Amino acid sequence: MNRTTLVRLSGAALFLLGSWAAYTQNPPPAGPLTVNKVKDGLYEIVGDGGNVAVYVTGEGVIMIDDKYEQDYAPIVEKVKSVTSQPIKYIINTHHHADHSGGNVKFAPTVEIISTANARANIVEKKQPNAPADMTPARITFTDETSVFLGGKEVRAKYFGRGHTNGDAVIYFPALKTIHTGDLMAGTSPLIDYPGGGSLVEWTKTLDGAMKLDFDTVIPGHGNVTDKAGLLKYRDNVEKLRTRMQGLVRAGKTQAEVAQVLQSEYGWAPDSLPMKWSLPGIMNELK
Numbered sequence: 001m002n003r004t005t006l007v008r009l010s011g012a013a014l015f016l017l018g019s020w021a022a023y024t025q026n027p028p029p030a031g032p033l034t035v036n037k038v039k040d041g042l043y044e045i046v047g048d049g050g051n052v053a054v055y056v057t058g059e060g061v062i063m064i065d066d067k068y069e070q071d072y073a074p075i076v077e078k079v080k081s082v083t084s085q086p087i088k089y090i091i092n093t094h095h096h097a098d099h100s101g102g103n104v105k106f107a108p109t110v111e112i113i114s115t116a117n118a119r120a121n122i123v124e125k126k127q128p129n130a131p132a133d134m135t136p137a138r139i140t141f142t143d144e145t146s147v148f149l150g151g152k153e154v155r156a157k158y159f160g161r162g163h164t165n166g167d168a169v170i171y172f173p174a175l176k177t178i179h180t181g182d183l184m185a186g187t188s189p190l191i192d193y194p195g196g197g198s199l200v201e202w203t204k205t206l207d208g209a210m211k212l213d214f215d216t217v218i219p220g221h222g223n224v225t226d227k228a229g230l231l232k233y234r235d236n237v238e239k240l241r242t243r244m245q246g247l248v249r250a251g252k253t254q255a256e257v258a259q260v261l262q263s264e265y266g267w268a269p270d271s272l273p274m275k276w277s278l279p280g281i282m283n284e285l286k
């Protein structure tokens, strides 16, 4: 095993460990958050939960995702470190608690938007062990919506199923930048079948997003990348699907497929991907 493979594998393991912790009922204490400049007027807040995007306009801030409830105060502090403008809108990329958990604290003062499916998934408690006070968006859309503020636009678009059945891709047209939510996260896709996810649809959904005119990508988890980085991720999703389909159609048992996921993809036994994705893979790829 060469060094690159090792680094990639440990990255995957870290992400899987992180997501495992991320979805348990009592998340670890909020770690330190960091704010990075992505482009002029656009920042990301990383650490704990999913990557938050902060778009500053002359009339307020539009934010993408809000991590866990426990991250509310640190997020507000990080936004204050880059602008004195108030947070006016939050767009949730999907219903998971590491992306929408902060809604409960922001809802009294901020307008929150998501896909209709992401809202329904919160209302119907589709995420096992999500905190009891998960708060859904007040405003929803099914295909596309935009927020116009201070002469700037943020567009949110639903391209189809993937990580869940309600993933929004967020587009900042003036900056040629997108935020993918967990349609790109870590190194190996987590297919949330109970939340409507689909390994078969995932690549088609990313193909839709690839048609946007962008050069910079903020993933749901992990480092900012570019269009080539997203394409590579998409191709890896396809490779996983092809590999899984071959095994399932060859009549392999769930336990045998689990072995392959463990040895070739670093999915730990009893990890979240094994629990959420494997039974759905066996069913969807028949």
Ligand SMILES: [Zn+2]
Pocket: 094, 096, 099, 163, 182
């Ligand atoms: Zn997620």
